[in-house]
Amino acid sequence: MILQYFNINRGVYSLILMFFWSLSLAQNSTVKDINQVLEGETSTLKKVKILNKWAKSLLLKHPDQALIYASKALKLAQENNYSWEKAASCEHLGFVYSRKHKFDKAISYYRQALDIFQAKQRLKKVGECLYQISRAYYYQEKYKQAKKYCLKGIEVGEKSNDSLTIGRLVNISGLIYGAEGKSDKAIAEYKKALDWKKGGKDTIGIGHVYNNIGIEYYNQGRYGKAVKLYEKALKFYSTSKDKSYVINLLTNLGALSLRQGQNKQAIKRFQEVLDYYRANDIKKRAYPLMNIGAAYLEEKEYTKSLQYFKKALAIETKANNKNGIIDILHNIGVVYGKQEKYEQALIKYKKVLSMCGNSKQKDRALALIEVGDILRIKACYKAAFDTLQVALRITKKLRMRDAQAQSYSALAKLDSTQGNFKRGWEFYKKLIRVNDSLFSEEKNKQLLEVQTRYEAQKKEQAIKIKNKQISLLKKEKEHERLLKRRFIESLVSTCVVGILIIILLYSKIKSKKRLIEYNKQLHKIENKNLQRELNLKQQQLTSKALHIVQKNGMLEKIRKNLQQMNENKESPNQELIKLLRMVSSSLKADREWDNFFSFFSEVHQDFFQQLKIKSEKLSNSELRLCALIKLKFTSKEISSILGITYGSISVARHRVRKKLALSKERKLSDFLADL
Numbered sequence: 001m002i003l004q005y006f007n008i009n010r011g012v013y014s015l016i017l018m019f020f021w022s023l024s025l026a027q028n029s030t031v032k033d034i035n036q037v038l039e040g041e042t043s044t045l046k047k048v049k050i051l052n053k054w055a056k057s058l059l060l061k062h063p064d065q066a067l068i069y070a071s072k073a074l075k076l077a078q079e080n081n082y083s084w085e086k087a088a089s090c091e092h093l094g095f096v097y098s099r100k101h102k103f104d105k106a107i108s109y110y111r112q113a114l115d116i117f118q119a120k121q122r123l124k125k126v127g128e129c130l131y132q133i134s135r136a137y138y139y140q141e142k143y144k145q146a147k148k149y150c151l152k153g154i155e156v157g158e159k160s161n162d163s164l165t166i167g168r169l170v171n172i173s174g175l176i177y178g179a180e181g182k183s184d185k186a187i188a189e190y191k192k193a194l195d196w197k198k199g200g201k202d203t204i205g206i207g208h209v210y211n212n213i214g215i216e217y218y219n220q221g222r223y224g225k226a227v228k229l230y231e232k233a234l235k236f237y238s239t240s241k242d243k244s245y246v247i248n249l250l251t252n253l254g255a256l257s258l259r260q261g262q263n264k265q266a267i268k269r270f271q272e273v274l275d276y277y278r279a280n281d282i283k284k285r286a287y288p289l290m291n292i293g294a295a296y297l298e299e300k301e302y303t304k305s306l307q308y309f310k311k312a313l314a315i316e317t318k319a320n321n322k323n324g325i326i327d328i329l330h331n332i333g334v335v336y337g338k339q340e341k342y343e344q345a346l347i348k349y350k351k352v353l354s355m356c357g358n359s360k361q362k363d364r365a366l367a368l369i370e371v372g373d374i375l376r377i378k379a380c381y382k383a384a385f386d387t388l389q390v391a392l393r394i395t396k397k398l399r400m401r402d403a404q405a406q407s408y409s410a411l412a413k414l415d416s417t418q419g420n421f422k423r424g425w426e427f428y429k430k431l432i433r434v435n436d437s438l439f440s441e442e443k444n445k446q447l448l449e450v451q452t453r454y455e456a457q458k459k460e461q462a463i464k465i466k467n468k469q470i471s472l473l474k475k476e477k478e479h480e481r482l483l484k485r486r487f488i489e490s491l492v493s494t495c496v497v498g499i500l501i502i503i504l505l506y507s508k509i510k511s512k513k514r515l516i517e518y519n520k521q522l523h524k525i526e527n528k529n530l531q532r533e534l535n536l537k538q539q540q541l542t543s544k545a546l547h548i549v550q551k552n553g554m555l556e557k558i559r560k561n562l563q564q565m566n567e568n569k570e571s572p573n574q575e576l577i578k579l580l581r582m583v584s585s586s587l588k589a590d591r592e593w594d595n596f597f598s599f600f601s602e603v604h605q606d607f608f609q610q611l612k613i614k615s616e617k618l619s620n621s622e623l624r625l626c627a628l629i630k631l632k633f634t635s636k637e638i639s640s641i642l643g644i645t646y647g648s649i650s651v652a653r654h655r656v657r658k659k660l661a662l663s664k665e666r667k668l669s670d671f672l673a674d675l
Contacts, residue, residue, distance in 0.1 A: 048076045048085045055092045067096045087116035087125070094132060101321065103136040110136070123160035127153050131168050143176050150176070164205070167196035171209055183216045190216070204245065207236030211249060218256055226256060247276045251291065258295055267295045286315040286324060293331065302335050309335065326355050326363050333370060342374045349374075362403075365394040369406050376414045384414050405434045421529060425522075436515065541599045542631065556640070600627050610675050615659045622656050625649075630672040 041047050051073035058066035074089035076082070094109035110132045117125040130153030137146035150169050157166035174189035190213045197205045214229030230249055237245035254269035274288035293308035309332050316324035329348045336345035349367045356364040368391035375384035388411050395404040408431035415424030465486050472479045559580060566576045601608070607630065608623055618626070621642070628638045635649040644652075657668050 044076060044080055045082060045085070048073050048080075048082055048089075051076070052085060052088045052092065055089070059092065059095055063096045063099055066092060070096065083116050084120070087113040090116075091129070091132075094136075098132065098136055098139075101139070103140050107133055107136050123156055124162050124165065127156045127160060127162050127165040127169075130156060131165055131172065134169065134172050138172060138176055138179070141179070143180060146172065146176055163196045164202055167193045167202060167205055167209075170196060171205075171212065174209075174212060178212070178216055178219070183220050186216050187213055203236050203239050207233045207245060210236065211252065214252065218252070218259070223256060223260060227253075230256075243276065244280070247273050251287065254291060254295075258291075258298065261298075263295045263299045267292055267299075270295060283315070283319060286312045286319070286321075289315070290324075290328060290331070297331065297335060297338070300338070302339050305335050306332065322355060326352055326360065329355075330363070330367060330370075333367070337370065337374060342378055346371060346374055361394050361398055362400060365391045365398070365400060365403055365407075368394070369403065369410055372407075372414070373410050376410070376417060381414065381418050385411070388414065401434055401437065405431055408434060421526070425526060428522075432515065432519075436512075537599065537603045541596070541603055597624075597627075600631075604630070604675075607675055615661070617659050618656070622652065622659070625652050625656060626672055629653075629669055630675070632669070 038047055038050060041050065051069045055066045055070035055073060058069070070089050070092035074086060074093065077086035077089055090109040090113035094106045094113065097103070097106040097109065110129050114126060114129040114133070117129060130149050134146045134149035134153060137143075137149065150173050153169040154166055154173075157163075157169060170189055170193040174186045174193060177183075177186035177189055190209050193209045194206060197209060210229050210233035214226045214233065217223075217226040217229060230253060234246065234249055237249060250269050250273050254266045254273070257263070257266035257269060270288045270291040274285060274292065277284045277288060289308045289312035293305045293312065296302075296305035296308065299305075309328050313325065313328045313332070316328060329352045333345045333348035333352070336342070336348065349371045352367040353364060353371075356367070368387050372384045372388035372391060375381075375387060388407055392404065392407040392411070395401075395407055408427050412424045412427040412431060415421070415427060465483070468479075468482055472482065562576055562580050566573055566580065604627075607627070611618060611623060611626060624642065625638065628641060633641070635646060635653075639646045639649050642649075653668055660668075660671070662668060662671060
């Protein structure tokens, strides 16, 4: 079964960053207060400014109310051509729609603000808008557009010397690389972001970056480093009065515990997160509820798992969060599958498929794999095969190699269940190839990482050497010592890299040897199965021939009895004569040879071809005789099967020997047995 965890993927973690940068103003006044202020104000420009100020103050805790005030401010600003206030209104609307995950609208408003700020050459504001647009595209998984605006924003930030905005944009760049699976590049970008944020003294922003680096180490499986980075983030978050930063970090630590199999510890941390959101932000309860459900699923406490998933589903349904609904329905399907409630699981997966449509192909493929497996369990083999084939096509198209491996595994299991071992073996070989490519990719990635680090270190050393050479020209002895030291360091680094490469290559060779040995064992099993099948068909062939012998023997007895009865009669009986002819005709017929020939050809596929190569003069009746001799039937049994006399068998054998040009010493039966 495929399990999808929550709050442990890059997309959800980045939501933590989503709400940390905005300003927070006092919110003591009510809607009634602002209406009174507006009624007493005669200047339209001042009214617009008041509306924008209130909208800005309500962005975090009351976004719906902020949306109303910002919309009113925008309308008045457009009517009176107040360009600056129009830009401010668009910024507020972009922020609210971004929080509501309506990113297309958010981008539209930020672009309007961007045009105004560019016209007025307000570079810092331009940089902020480019950052928001880049982030919105990132959440939409449109990484190409996100990179485009990110680079533009960094360029503008450098012109305006805005270290805060550059730090944010470089951080977004890291998130993009992380989402693309390029962890090393993501970490490098985050480290650049740290330098910019330290320059701007953005302590909370520094905490975010450390948190993101921790996530990348978590995704790499380097849990010790992840914990250290989370601890660094915690130090910076502790300086803020806003507890939500620490709470989000608890979510990450809970996810880490879950990955390490410490499920009870994970539940404890997720419960702390849930308690916080119950008291402070009810709408966010879905995330910890989903995580607790996932932890109970790992604990195999399926009833509790369902309870939490269903609570989360109710919240996400009310919020109309499509992504969240799809993930929860998938996990509920997993739980029902674990409980062997396959009909209920199918209902959930079908809902997932209907919601995915053509846009969410990854989620669709994962759901199809689960559906195919359930259909296999329910013995709906054709439907299961068709479903898994669709999943396989999607995984190939999207290059989802882990899911592709799961598809091949499910197909191999399906064919094994049906006894179609030949096709199942083909799917299994493809599964091995995919797994081998994943293994090779991982090793190549590690090798590239080592080489990249080496190259970076080498460049660093070259720069240091050059600088020291310039500064120490007058000190010849010290300069020589420095060169020697650098040479030794380079040599050691080269040796270390060489050793690491050898270790990696040895590990790969060893793994391939294990795989070859495993394949040999599988071949042995397959050969045993084929031999068993051959023996079964040999038995069926013999049984078929014996059946013909018994049948013909009975017909011969009937013929003799009928002949004796006819001879005892004074005058010939026409009915008896007719019966005698029918029996004699039946004895001389092919004796169900076609069926026998079909069975024989399956067991001894090349027998007749080899005989014809030895002698093309052999007739069909002589080929049949050879087949029966190979099966070790006696001449008496053969005469019964072929419907000829015992003496005719000897004559026929002699003709066959002659046509095959066998020596007197070579027995015909031995010759045929060797073919």
